[in-house]
Structure formats: structure tokens, C-alpha cells
Amino acid sequence: MPDWKNLKDKAMAAVNNAAQEVDRQIALTKLRANVAQAQSELEKALAALGTGVYQSFKSQGTVDMSDAAIAELVGKVDDSQSKVDAAQQALKQGNLGTDASHCPSCGAAVDPSAKFCPDCGKPVA
Numbered sequence: 128m129p130d131w132k133n134l135k136d137k138a139m140a141a142v143n144n145a146a147q148e149v150d151r152q153i154a155l156t157k158l159r160a161n162v163a164q165a166q167s168e169l170e171k172a173l174a175a176l177g178t179g180v181y182q183s184f185k186s187q188g189t190v191d192m193s194d195a196a197i198a199e200l201v202g203k204v205d206d207s208q209s210k211v212d213a214a215q216q217a218l219k220q221g222n223l224g225t226d227a228s229h230c231p232s233c234g235a236a237v238d239p240s241a242k243f244c245p246d247c248g249k250p251v252a
């Protein structure tokens with residue numbers, strides 16, 4: 128007679144593992160979206176700075192912007208870059224997860240038998 132209790136426990140463990148993996152993938156999807164959002168804001172901030180310089184130079188032959196105005200635009204670029212860095216860091220952390228099949232340095236998926244990451248080349252412990 129099969130050990131139903133044991134089989135049931137194994138099935139439940141498999142279901143739990145699958146559910147955890149789904150949760151992890153959902154979390155990673157959100158983290159990737161955060162990175163994309165932050166990168167888009169960074170591009171907008173850079174575009175605003177470029178547009179300001181372009182329009183001023185185009186109409187006046189010189190960059191007729193105050194240092195304060197430029198500093199504000201540069202500050203927005205720096206803020207956006209910080210957000211990109213933070214979002215990428217969070218994604219890296221999320222990618223580490225609980226399994227060993229991700230690179231501890233960059234979070235890329237790594238073959239369990241691999242000694243080095245195929246993405247960043249760093250050793251995989």
C-alpha cells in the first residue's frame with residue numbers, strides 16, 4: 128500500500144515551492160518594472176537638460192541659462208540616476224532569492240554546475 132501521507136506531504140511541498148517561485152517571479156517582474164521606470168525618468172531628465180541647452184544656444188548662439196537653472200536640471204539627472212541605481216540594487220537582491228542558481232554578483236541565472244557567471248564572469252560560489 129502506498130504511503131499516502133508521505134505522497135501528500137511531497138505533493139504539498141511541491142505546490143508550496145511552485146507558489147513561492149511564482150511569488151518570486153512576480154516580485155522580480157515588479158523590480159524590473161521599477162528599473163525601467165527609473166531609467167525612463169533618467170532619460171527624461173537628461174532630455175530636459177539637453178533641450179534647455181539646445182533651445183538656448185539655437186536662439187541666442189550661447190547657453191543663456193543661469194547656473195542655478197542648470198544646477199536644478201543636473202540635480203534632477205543625479206536624483207534619477209540614484210533611483211536607477213537603487214532599483215537595480217533591489218533587483219539584484221531580489222534575484223539572489225533562496226536558490227543558488229543565480230549569480231551573487233549580478234543576479235543572472237547561472238547553471239548550477241557553472242563555476243563562473245556567464246553574464247559578468249565573476250566566480251559563482
Ligand SMILES: [Zn+2]
Nearest residue numbers: 230233244247
Ligand atoms: Zn554575474
